[in-house]
Amino acid sequence: MKYWLMKSEPEECSFDDLLTMKRKTVAWFGVRNYQARNFMRDDMRPGDGVLFYHSSCAEPGIAGIAEVASPPYPDATQFDPKSPYFDAGSKRDTPRWVNVDVRAVRKTRLVPIAELRAHEKLADMVVLRKGNRLSITPVSAKHWRYVLERLIDGGG
DNA sequence: GCCAACGTTGGC
């Protein structure tokens, strides 16, 4: 069992959007970064824990808990010429990009990034490292427990 | 809108 933080722009898909979806599951399509792809392709397993993070918005931060809900499979948008995620270099028999499905587990209070940064114990979280731009980052079990127990269920 | 940081591209 591993843990992850996954960024989503709430204007594209907020945690509330995820909650209102049928079966509360969404395909995490559109990842076009090799490092992030490799996490999905090589390291994620159904049931892994996910901190659902809102990025590029007025209130960036953790918005809910989710889980990995499928093994990796080819990202359909790479083959769709009308999609902004279309990749002409990717072939059907050797797809370049994959995604997993993600399912909402429960909504949390919004834990702002500034609050995460204020906790010394979280200083080496990958997502908080200077210059980090990865849309998917691993979360250690220690950080996962700390965030859930101290910031989410602990109320601050 | 600014800008730091990083990934990708392409000429050589």
Added chain:
DNA sequence: GCCAACGTTGGC
């Protein structure tokens, strides 16, 4: 294979 230029991310 080097590396400068460029594009993107994303908090502020």
